[in-house]
Structure formats: C-alpha cells, structure tokens
Amino acid sequence: MKIKLLLILLIFTGLMSFVAHKDLLFFAPKKWPKPVYNFTNNSLDKTKIKLGRILFYDPILSKNNTISCANCHSPYNAFTHVDHALSHGIGDSIGIRNSPALMNLAWHKSFMWDGAVNHLDMQALSPISHLDEMGETIENVVLKLQQSNGYKRLFYKAYGDSLATGERVLKSISQFMLTLVSSNSKYDSVINMKASFSIQEKKGYTIFLKNCSSCHTEPLFTNLNFENNGLSLDKDLKDYGRIKVTQSAKDSLKFKVPTLRNIEFTYPYMHDGRFKTIGEVLNHYTDGIIHYKTLSQLLQKKIKLNADEKVDLTTFLLTLTDKSFLFNPKFGYLNFRQ
Amino acid sequence: MIAHQSLKLDSLYTLFNKDSIRITNFKFYISNFTFLKNGQIVFKEKNSFHLLDLKDTNSFKIHIKSPQNYTQIQFCIGIDSVANSAGAMGGILDPTKGMYWTWQNGYINMKLEGTSSACKTRNNEFVYHIGGYQYPFNSLQSLIFKAVNKQNVTIGIELNKFFSDVNSNTNHTMMSPSLQAVKLAEIFKTIFVIE
Missing domain, CATH: 1.10.760.10 (Cytochrome c-like domain)
Structure with missing residues (x-):
C-alpha cells in the first residue's frame, strides 16, 4: 500500500506543471498563425x-x-x-x-x-x-x-x-x-477533436466554407483586409470608410472585415450597426448586395441560400460563441481599490 | 549643433514682402544623424531622435559624440516609417508631446503656427502640421551637408524663405497627410542652410 502512495505524489508534480503552463499570460492557440504584435x-x-x-x-x-x-x-x-x-x-x-x-x-x-x-x-x-x-x-x-x-x-x-x-x-x-x-468555442473544440458538430452545424459549416470563409477566414474568422460588402451608403453618415485614410478611389466604401467569433453577442452588425440580427445580415448577402465599383471581388457572384440553408449557417455561427471568454472573471471590471 | 538665432516666439516680424508675421508655436523632429566620409558611413547616432521646440531654446543645441574623420553630415526632418509603426514610445517620442496624430496614426514631423497679415483667415492664423509616413504621403525629408568646422556645426533655419515660397494667402492650413503636405515638407527642407 505504501509504495502506491509514492507514485501518486509523482503524478501530482506532473499535474502542477500542467497547471502552471495553463496560467501563461498569453498563448497562441494551436494551429493559429504567429501573432503580429511585437x-x-x-x-x-x-x-x-x-x-x-x-x-x-x-x-x-x-x-x-x-x-x-x-x-x-x-x-x-x-x-x-x-x-x-x-x-x-x-x-x-x-x-x-x-x-x-x-x-x-x-x-x-x-x-x-x-x-x-x-x-x-x-x-x-x-x-x-x-x-x-x-x-x-x-x-x-x-x-x-x-x-x-x-x-x-x-x-x-x-x-x-x-x-x-x-x-x-x-x-x-x-x-x-x-x-x-477567444479560442475556446464549440467550433474550436471540434477543430481540436474534442467535440463534434451536430448534423445541422456541420451542414452550416459546409455552407460557411463555400460562401463566407474567403473573407471571414479561419481561425480568426477575418482575413484582416478591407472590403466593400455591398452595403448601401448611409446618406446621413456619408461614411466612405477606408478612402479617408488612403485617399485612393479604390478604397471607397471599404471597411475592415470583422471577426465572426462570438457573433451571437456582438449585435448589431456592420460598421454602422444597421442590422440587428444574423438573419438580416444573411438576407443582405443573398439579396441586398449593391454593385458599387469597389464591391469585393469575392461578392461578385451572387450568394444563393434558401431559408433552410440560412438556418443551418446560423446554427454553425452560434458554435463560435466562447462562454469562457465572454464570462472570464479575469477580464471583468476592476478598480484600484480591489 | 544647431543654434537658433534671433527668432522669438510671439514677436512681430516683417518679411521681405512686407507681410507682418508672428510665430506662436514652432516644433519639429530631426532624426537619424549620420556622419559620412567620401560617401561612407563613419558614425550613426544611436536612437537618433531630437525634438526642437522654440519654447525651449536649449532644444536647438544638440550634442553628439562622433569621430573626427567625417566630411558630411546627414539627417532627416521628421520621424521615419519604422518608428511610426513601432507602437507606443517614451521620451520625446511620447504621444503626450503634442506631436502625434490620434485620429489617424502618425507623428507630426513639424508644427508651425502663428499669424500673418497675408492669411485671410480668422485672426489671420496659419497652422502647418506636416506629417505622413506612408506612400504617397511620406513627408520625411533627408538633408546632407558638407562639414567645414567639425567641432561646432551651425545650421541656419530661414523661416523667411518658407514664407516667401509658400503662398500663405491660400495655403494656410494643413493638418493631415496629403500630397500638399509633402510639398510643404519639401519647401521646409530647403530653409535649412549651413552657416
């Protein structure tokens, strides 16, 4: 009996070092590119x-x-x-x-x-x-x-x-x-083989890869580029986006592609918050695209999705919710009295 | 190394063209001091950034320890693109120095503010904030001088020339990176003259 106790102590040491590793201040998740920040x-x-x-x-x-x-x-x-x-x-x-x-x-x-x-x-x-x-x-x-x-x-x-x-x-x-x-959504668990998609989520993922992923590229769910996604110009705001920075006509009405991670919680959507729901966003991409001169090359071909496919796609997008990120106590309110 | 002469803030001056002018703020960066002999670099000042501010005339005296065997001095007016993209920095590059644009990143290479009878603006004010580091609006300027006296180099900054080359009647306000700002930076460069 006593010999067994020694062995347990050894395993405990192993566990400790694992915990220490998890406590890193920053780590790049597996398979992600190298961070840009120096x-x-x-x-x-x-x-x-x-x-x-x-x-x-x-x-x-x-x-x-x-x-x-x-x-x-x-x-x-x-x-x-x-x-x-x-x-x-x-x-x-x-x-x-x-x-x-x-x-x-x-x-x-x-x-x-x-x-x-x-x-x-x-x-x-x-x-x-x-x-x-x-x-x-x-x-x-x-x-x-x-x-x-x-x-x-x-x-x-x-x-x-x-x-x-x-x-x-x-x-x-x-x-x-x-x-x-944020790298701990259900999607991440699936990618890391720790969970699996439901049939509907899987269908949605296939639709996503075909229609959305060239701009909303994994694993960040943005290609970090500037694109014109065919939104009509708001006549009051008159916001022409990136052209203000580059003063180049080819950047008119271009905005940075946002991440889709935690999309369930980041409504309203678009640079001016014009869409309240994911459904409105998908309807824009299937039926609302305006063909301005600078419209993204990736949106030139019409995206066709029926109502069922939109539901499937939405189901997949909800797998990008990362509760451990959203409710992480380390990120919450703090003042210097605490 | 660079001594300012008689120019004082808030004093009234009359230019050659009879315009009366008052400078209320004059600040600019010079950087990347390089000493050359026959076109070969003999010395480069490390961390070579200097902020010259007419409010503090001492800032116009720059001390550099360099070897004697040089024939030319090169430096830049402004902050290069590397430093412009390097994130937050301290000292004279701290964004609290009032030489950093917040709405669109980048250092202001040169600030020249005041009034001129030539400006048909409110209170005859002119504001030149010259900056921009990205193509095609890169306003960084490089200067090279032959060194005659190697112990004590004096460079004159002839603001008179700036105001004779810039038509401040129409060109009186500049506060963003643009092709016009680049032109102003090119004119500003020409007012540096070795004494």
Missing part, C-alpha cells in the same frame, strides 16, 4: 495587465470622467456595445460607427473600421481624443493619473517608478487587450 517591446507582466485593466474600466480617460473604454466595449458582449447601432460618448454625443468587438487583437495589423490605426498601442489614443467619444487629450489623462495616489501605486508596481507617461498608459492598455483571446 511582445519584445512590451512583454506581458501581471502588474501591467492589471494596470491596463483598471484603466480600461476607468472613466478618468474621458474629459468629464463619465465614459470608460468599457462603455462601448462591454466584456459580456465580446467587448462591443450592444443595442446601440452607433456608439456614443461624453454628453450623449453619437459617433458615426458601431464599436468593434475586441478579441484576438495580437493578430491584427491595423485597427478601426478604416484601418486608420497602425498599432495596438496607439489605438486607445483615437477614442480618448475623439470629441464624440471621450473628448480628452492624452496629455491631460496623464496629468490626472499623475495626481492620483491609487495610480501612483499601480504605476510603481508595474514600472518600478510611480510616474504615469503616455507610453506607459498606452502600453498597459495594450497589455490588457492582448490577453483578450
């Missing part, structure tokens, strides 16, 4: 992630201390803003776009619907200073943080000195955002 310039650290997380949830980033990142990027909705077609900021001002969901950002090479931002670190500057979002300046954010004893302690813990700087604020927010990896 971690050598901003290597992840628990105290920096915590600081970034607190900043993410703190309205101190806005001019009148009312709007935090999480106002438009709620964790329970895959970090987007549900129920609002267009995101709103300080003083109830309304922007022109639907806030994108935040996940798997380490793999993205550009940010915003029009790709105006070239690096994750610099992304937060845009909403902080936009008049219809936080209406603040990074200079003033840094001043406010420098005056806060709570933040002084956090900066000290993270950077070894208590001074808040623009670089540190931005890099800390990046650190938190980099940890937002």
